[in-house]
Amino acid sequence: MNITIIDVAKAAGVSPSTVSRVISGSTRISAATSKKVxxxxxxxxxxxxxxxxxxxxxxxMTIGLLLPRNADEAFLDIFFPEVTRGILSQANRSxxxxLLKTGMTECEKVEAVTxxxxxxRVDGIILLQSRNKDAVVRFLHEEKFPFVLIGRTPEFPDIMTVDNDNRQAAYDVTRHLLQQGHTRIGFVGGPLEMVVSSDRFEGYRSAMQEAGIEPRPDWYHIEASKLKDDGYRVMSMLMGTPERPTALVVMDDLVAFGILSSLSELGYSVPQDMAIFGFNNNPMSPVSSPPVSSVDIGVYQLGFTAAQALVGSLKGQPQERRRTIVPHRLIARESSMHWINPKS
Amino acid sequence: MNITIIDVAKAAGVSPSTVSRVISGSTRISAATSKKVxxxxxxxxxxxxxxxxxxxxxxxMTIGLLLPRNADEAFLDIFFPEVTRGILSQANRSxxxxLLKTGMTECEKVEAVTxxxxxxRVDGIILLQSRNKDAVVRFLHEEKFPFVLIGRTPEFPDIMTVDNDNRQAAYDVTRHLLQQGHTRIGFVGGPLEMVVSSDRFEGYRSAMQEAGIEPRPDWYHIEASKLKDDGYRVMSMLMGTPERPTALVVMDDLVAFGILSSLSELGYSVPQDMAIFGFNNNPMSPVSSPPVSSVDIGVYQLGFTAAQALVGSLKGQPQERRRTIVPHRLIARESSMHWINPKS
DNA sequence: AACAAGAGTGCAAACGTTTTTACAAGAGAA
DNA sequence: TTCTCTTGTAAAAACGTTTGCACTCTTGTT
Incomplete structure (x- = not known):
């Protein structure tokens, strides 16, 4: 049996309530009593x-973190560990x-959150990424339970979110490639029902249209998942099309690495034959060959800020803004330098 | 105010204890009552x-996971996310x-665990990696609190552990390189007070000695941390020594990537000028150039098995063995093929 | 017919805190 | 002196479950 507050009270010759007040630092306790207890x-x-x-x-004093999809997929990307690190760091500090949770299916996730x-079990919840129609978001919103979404969902524009301006980021990347002289630019992304995918696609598309270029359907939105299973074949098909893209905007550096390796096998070189610009600034990106250009979306800060916002609202501090945007930063490396080889 | 068991009892016209028994699936409840409740x-x-x-x-019904060191370093390697994935998967299943915990210093960790x-707060604890003298292990052992250590510590050989045979793994790698004809083999590792480092170093050393080779001090135990900060200079010094190694056993693929990039900058090529064999089989290893040979230590399974063992012992099942060894597997790729270039 | 066994359920006592309310003692003001 | 504030502490009522014990019926046994 463990020591309880009552044991302490007895030993100190005071009542349990006094001990409790000492612990919580109540002002109405004399210095002498406090010290003794x-x-x-x-x-x-x-x-x-x-x-x-x-x-x-x-x-x-616990916040729940719901990991997306299957537990088995949750950590494959650098995004999840990094954002978890940010959340954990800020949460512990406060x-x-x-508490980590996960669920295979949408239904399982709702059940777990319920x-x-x-x-x-928890005071608040942090959600990672969101589909366009997210049952978990809907549930938490209905319940009026404190939560913050890392990402955003158009269905509920007024919930607390921490996100990048993904539309702007993809726009910036595409502009960057256009300025390098590329005109035939492709886009490799995830499923469009993920808001982050559709946001980035939209940014890409609007930059292209603004430049007066209507991207051909076989240039864009090559599903990243297809590439993973069958990168070699997909890339060889893409490179075989008559007016093939000379540059690719890629949703994640990991996918970019796969493309790099496929292209190398096919005998193409990057960036000479194809420029690549990725997202998420994987720690490997600077040391791959060639180093991969990437958008640093501040993954750690995304998590850190989300936890901060949640804790703040739990403490009853009125949050000045419900939507927080974490700034992004383009990091141009060799993989997107089309005209000049920096080594020569 | 939320619905309580008393509300349910009233509505069903039974006592709270009956409702409780229905929930826990007690046998002494009639089918009719159970259905109604x-x-x-x-x-x-x-x-x-x-x-x-x-x-x-x-x-x-919660298990705590103590992440090593600073929260900020915890997720840099693929090891931690992967092992967490394994733990989470098995824990949720049971x-x-x-509950994730972390601490900057040894002292902070002990405090958090206390x-x-x-x-x-938790029924059991999983510890990741261990120093030779680990205050947290000592504390939990003294308290007789259920926990399992992923790794091992010589100080307490009889606690529950899940580990690789790291000595054997490093021995196997070194033997592999010796069989390829290498004689001057180096070792790049972490600080020796980490058991995993010293185990692997010992395996390397015993394989060398068994082959009748006494490794020169400047070949082995180049600290990985030094490489990270200053890889280029450390490698150029190493390559400059008169009888430089022709192969390296490297503690982690991430470090191997750094070495790869340093060597490439210095104008050396892998595996022609230097063979590399890493550990932990990073998902990037197959697609780097050249692909890095690595030991798959079954990180996911390490986590999965640890959670399984802990849950088993919490349920009172007598654990058949306190020490579990997860098997390793050498995966030879291009970076360690010294004499034959598979592309030619 | 009386009794034992067992199935099904309710009562009430935990579990270890926090918090509201009440109260005692001492200090200052009338 | 008496009254009103403060200040410090205690008593007791929650919080929402689980569980040991007791009780009431059936049903089967002698």
């Missing part, structure tokens, strides 16, 4: 039981714990 | 309060939640 607590090695505390205070919310 | 629960949208349940049952244990 603290000494006893130290001596007995007392630690308050978290569950009892949570039960009566109706607070858990005295909150982090348990968390209705079971009062 | 379940219908009411569904209708009212009742979910049991986790904290109340935990308090009285003295169980949290109905357990996962709170978790004494505050009865």
């Amino acid at each position: 603290k000494a006893i607590m130290e001596e007995l090695g007392y630690h308050p039981n978290a569950m009892a505390k949570n039960l009566v205070s109706r607070t858990t 005295g909150y714990d982090l 348990k968390l919310v209705k079971g009062r | 379940k219908a009411i629960m569904e209708e009212l949208g009742y979910h049991p309060n986790a904290m109340a349940k935990n308090l009285v049952s003295r169980t949290t 109905g357990y939640d996962l 709170k978790l244990v004494k505050g009865r």
Whole structure:
């Protein structure tokens, strides 16, 4: 049996409520009592039981993090570990714990979140990325449960979100490539029902149209998943089309690495035959050959900011803005330098 | 205010204890009652309060995962996300939640774990990697709190661990390189107070000595951290030594990538001038140029197995063995093929 | 016919806190 | 002196479950 607050109270010759007040630092406790009780607590090695505390205070000091999709896919990309790191760092700093959850299907996820919310297991929830119609977002919104979405969903424009301006980022990348002299630019992305994909696609598209170029359908939105399974064949087909793109905007550096390796096998060289510009600035990108240009979207900061916003709203601080945009930064490396080879 | 078990009991015309028994699936409840109560629960949208349940049952159905070192370093390598994935997958499958914790210093970690244990916040703990003298291991061992260590520590040989046979793995790699005809083989590792580093170093060394070669001090144990900061200079010095190694055993593929890029800058080519064999089989390793040979240590399985062992022991199942070894697998790729260039 | 066994359910006591309310003692003001 | 504030502490009521014990019916056994 563990030491309880009652044991401490007895040993100190005070009531449990006094001990409780000492712990919470109430002002209405005399310095002498406080000191004495603290000494006893130290001596007995007392630690308050978290569950009892949570039960009566109706607070858990825990935030839940819902990982997207299947647990088995959740960590393949650098995005998830990095954003988790940011969240954990800020949460711990504010005295909150982090509870990881995941679900294979949409339905499983809703169920998991329901348990968390209705079971009062967590005080708030952080969601990663969002589909256009996200059942979890809808549920939390209906329940009026505190949560923040990393990403955004057009269906609920007024929920708390932390996001990049993905449209602008893709626009910037495309502009960059256009300025390098490219006109036939392709786009490799994920499924369009993911908001991040459609945002980036839209940015790409609007930059192209603004430049007076109507991209051909076989240039854009080559599904990244297809590339993963069958990169070699997809790339050889793409390179075989009559007016093939000379540059590609790629949703993620990992996919870019795959393209790099496929192109190399096919005997093409980057950036001479094809310029590549990726996203997410993978730590490998600077040391691949050639180094891959990428958009640093501040993944860590995304997580950090989300946790900060959530904790702030849990503490009842009125959040000045519900939507936070984390700035992005284009990092041009060798893979997108079309006309000049920096090594020569 | 949320629906409680009492509300359900009233609506169903039974006592709270009956409802409780229906939830826990007690055998001593008639089918009719069970059905009726379940219908009411569904209708009212009742979910049991986790904290109340935990308090009285003295169980949290949560396992804590202590991430090594600073939160900020925890996820840099592929190891941590991958092992977390394995743990989360198995934990969720067994109905357990996962609580992430971290601490900057050894002291902070002990404090965090103490709170978790004494505050009865979790039922068991999983530890990642271990130093030779690990204060957290010592604490948990003293407290007799259920935990499993991924890795091992010589100080406590009888605690529950899940580990690779790192000595054997490094031995195998070194033997492999020796069989390829290399005699001057170097070793790049982490600090020797990490058990995983010293185990691998020992395996390397014993393979060399068995082959009748005494490795020169400037060949081995080049600290990986130095390489990260200053890879180019360290490599150029190494390549300048009179009897420089022709092959390197490298603690982690990430470090291998750095070496690859340094060597390429210095004008050396891999594997012609230097063979490289890494560890941890990073997903990037097959697509780097050249593809990096690596030891697949089954990181996911390490996590999965650890969670399985912990949950098993929490359920009171006597664990048949306290020490589990996850098998490793050498994957030879181009970076270690010294004599034959597979492309030619 | 009486009794034992067992199935099904309710009562009430935990679990270890926080928090509201009440109260005692001492200090200053009338 | 008496009254009103403060200041410090105690008592007791939650919080929402689980669970040991007791009780009431059936049903089968002697």
